[in-house]
Every structure is written in C-alpha cells, then in structure tokens.
Amino acid sequence: MKRGIGYGIAALALVGVPFFSGEYYINLASQIFIFAIFAASINLLLGYGGLPTLGHAAYLGVAAYVPALLHLKLGLGHWISAPAALFGTTLMACAFGLIALRATGLGFLMLTLALSQVLWGTALRWVSMTDGDNGLRGPARPFNLDDATSFYYFALAVTAVSIWLMARFVASPFGATLQGTRDQPRRMSALGHDVWMIRWVTFIYAGFWGGVSGLLFIYYHKYIHPVSLSLANSAEGLLAVIAGGSGTVAGPIVGAAVVMLLKNYVSAYVERWNMLMGFVFVLIVVFMPEGLVPGVRRLWRRFRSVT
C-alpha cells in the first residue's frame, strides 16, 4: 500500500515536471530518461548477471546510427528505420554474446570492450559511410515530437515501459535463475540450469534495451557522433549503475540522474566538472559502497530502528 502511494506520487511528480519547469530542465529530464534505460540495461548484466561490461555503448550507438543512415542514404521513414535499428542491435547482441560469453569476469569485460572499440573505430574511420568525426544528422523526430514537452512525455512513457519490463524480467523465474548464475554458477549447473544460455539470453535482452536507449538518443539529439560508441560512454553507464546501486531496479535510474546532472547541469557552472564527477563517485564508493539506493535504504532502516 505504502509502496503504491510512493509510486503514485512519483508518477504525478514526473507527469507534472513540464508544468513547473523551463525548457532546459524538461530537456535535461528527457536525457536522464534515455540514460536511465541505458544504465538499466547494463544493470541486467552487471547487477543481476554478475557480468561487468565496458562495451554497452555499442548498442546505443548502433541503434542511433542505423536510423540516421537509413534516413540519409536511403530516405527511409521511422516505420522501417526504428524496427530495423532494434532488430539490428538485437542481432548484433546475439553475435557479440557468442564471442564475449566465452569468458567471464575480466575476460568478459575485455571482450565487450574490444568489440565496442571495433565499432567505435569503424564509425570514426569509415568516413564515406559515417562522415567520421563530423557525425551524422539524424532524422526528424517521429510523431511531431518537436517541442521539449511532447518529447518529454514520449521519453517518459518509453522509459516507464522499459523499466517495468526489465523489472518484470528480473523478478521472473528466469530472473531468479540469472541471479543464481551470478552467485553460484557451478551450483546452478548442478541444479540443471544451462548457465551459458541464461547469460546469452540476458546479454541479448540487455542489448535490445541498449538499442531502445539509442533510438531515443537519436530522436532527442537528431545527431550521432562516434563518441556515443566510445569507452567513455560505456564507462559512464557503468558508473551510473555502480553509483545508484547495482542489482536494484531504482539504482540505475538514480545513478543516471546523478551522472546526467553532473554532466549537463554542473558543467555549466564548474569548468572542471569531470573532476567533480570523480570526486562524487569516490564519496559514494567510500560512504555507500553498495550504491545510493541500497545505501539510503540501509540508513533509513537504521534510523527507523533507532526511533
């Protein structure tokens, strides 16, 4: 009941943002939504599967490049380019998963990094196709979502559905087995679970949601640059998950908000915002090593037990 009321208040607050905020903050909130989907998809691998990835920006980047290329080179509309982007990204996750899941732990991390670096290098150097460092202009937004408010509601709706589906995924029987493979992979095999297959399915699912965030990304920015596929972008997603709290549904959303606020809002006032971001992460890791959401929950429980 209490939780339901909490969700209701949060939903009302999110729906009400455009009524009491300027365009800058509405756009900032839209960017947080996009990054929240991206971070939540990383969380499926890192938080629930115990698979640390440093190459997840590949899915965001490819899902953003595909509609831009289909629009610019072939003049195709959203009804073809959007499904093509998601299908292509998911197919790529199938193939990348086959390679990356030959290892776990650090090996997995390095393979995901290497695969994404190949794509980043391709986007940067294949100038005739991607226009290299100049980036590509994306298509106009679908459904006439040209003003900040309408795009905000579109991004909010997509984010709500995405997070809900990912939350259902981790709470499902399959999600329980995924968390089992994170904690005791050998034991899971001995209980009849196909650990590799569980990880592969999750890898593909996470790739799909990375693609959804990429599609929103190109619709929002109407522009894509190779930096979106870069290690820095993957690392920011990973930091958002760790800062917010991996293995929780709310953690990546909070982490995404922290990263985007530091990156977009604070950078307007502080020249060395990168340093500030590093400092904030050090503080989080020192005082709440489990992340902000589990850390605040812990403090709240302690406060309740004292009072």
Next chain:
Amino acid sequence: MAALQIRNLKKSFGGLPAINDVSLEVAPGERRLIIGPNGAGKTTLFNLLTGDLPVDGGSIALFGEEVTRLATHRRVHRGLARTYQIITLFQKDTLERNIALSLLGLSRTRWNSFGRIPEQFREEAAAVLSRVGLQALASRPVSEVAYGERRRLEIAMALAQNPKVLLLDEPLAGLSREERGGVKSLIAGIRREVTVVMIEHDMDTALDMAERITVLHYGRVIVEGSRAEVVADPRTREVYLGH
C-alpha cells in the same frame, strides 16, 4: 542395467594422474561408499561423473545412456544430482528460494521471463523443507542458519529434484555429533529407488550406511566389495594404517 557404469576413466592434472583407469558399476538403488585417504581422487571422480571436469579417457553411462560428453546440466536432467564437500548454497537467498531454484532447474518454467515464480513452487519448496525438518526456517536467509542446517538444505536441494542417482560428497563433514545424527537419518530415509554414491571420511558412520564399498588410492580402485570384505582386506588396512 547398472544405474552408473564407469569404464576405464582417466583424468590427469599437469601429467599427474588423479583418476587412473577407474572402472566400477553401481546397481540401481544401491548405497555405495567411496573411501580413500586424502588425495585419492574421490572428489575428482565425482567431478568427472557430474561433468564439472572433462574426462581424459574412458566412459560414463547413466542407466545405459552414455553421458561422458554431456554438459553438467544435461546430466542433471537425466537424473543425476549431487552435493558438495564445501557447502555451495545461495547465501543471501532464503531457504525456500534455494529449494525453488532447485525445482526450477528441471522445470520449463525456468525460461519464463515475465511472470512471477508460481505459487506451486513455493508450496513444493515448503513440502521439501518440511521433509528435512527445516520448514520453520523457510523464510530465513541461508547466511543466518547453522552449519548443520545448511548441510541438510544442500541434501534437500538435491532430493527436491527426485534424482535417480545421488552423489553425496562428505555430507557429514564439519558437523557436530547431534548434527551428524540428523543428517544420517536424513540419508537413511532416502527412497530405495534412488541410487546413492557417497564419499565419507567418518568410517564408523559411513560403513553403517553403505552396502558396497570402493577404496580409491592414488586414483585407482584398490579394493571393492561388501563391508566385511573391504574391512578384512589387508590393502585397506595398508592404505589407512600404513601396515
């Protein structure tokens, strides 16, 4: 047809043979004890049987079906279950969820990625925990229960799958006298249709529970037979007493 048939099994680590041409047959419903001094290759043998380790040579058959090259989880689906010498459980999860993960292992429901874990699994888990006397602890995390209760939970997880062949790797290790009693009666109560192969160091306890005994030494079977035959054999004395 033998429940478990092993022929000329071999496994080496860096040129050092851990299992050296081991052959043995376990009849359906039999209680077989594997004994031997430390380093004899007992746990390695279990790891080969479950597929945790790949074999270098030889074959393994479960009820006549060759499983030597099958992945671990596929052997489980053919009726093989095991426990570990070092307790391997999901520490942060409740006892009920540990059992549910075991039940999911053989159910198609495990691929359901949208719904909740069905109530039926909770009920089955509760029934399994009740059978091993852990029903009162069902909602407690594993990390909060005693060592002996964890041992019982591990055996319960294997039994929840209604296995045809159950491998117990030192199920009494590290238990107090009282806890041993509980686990012993739990093992003694396993249905006769289940074939049980057990590694155990506590000879007094283990000899009580076994019908046939295999003695391993330096990865080889040196003695095999009934309890009386094995105890009377001078090679057993030599391995255990050195004379």
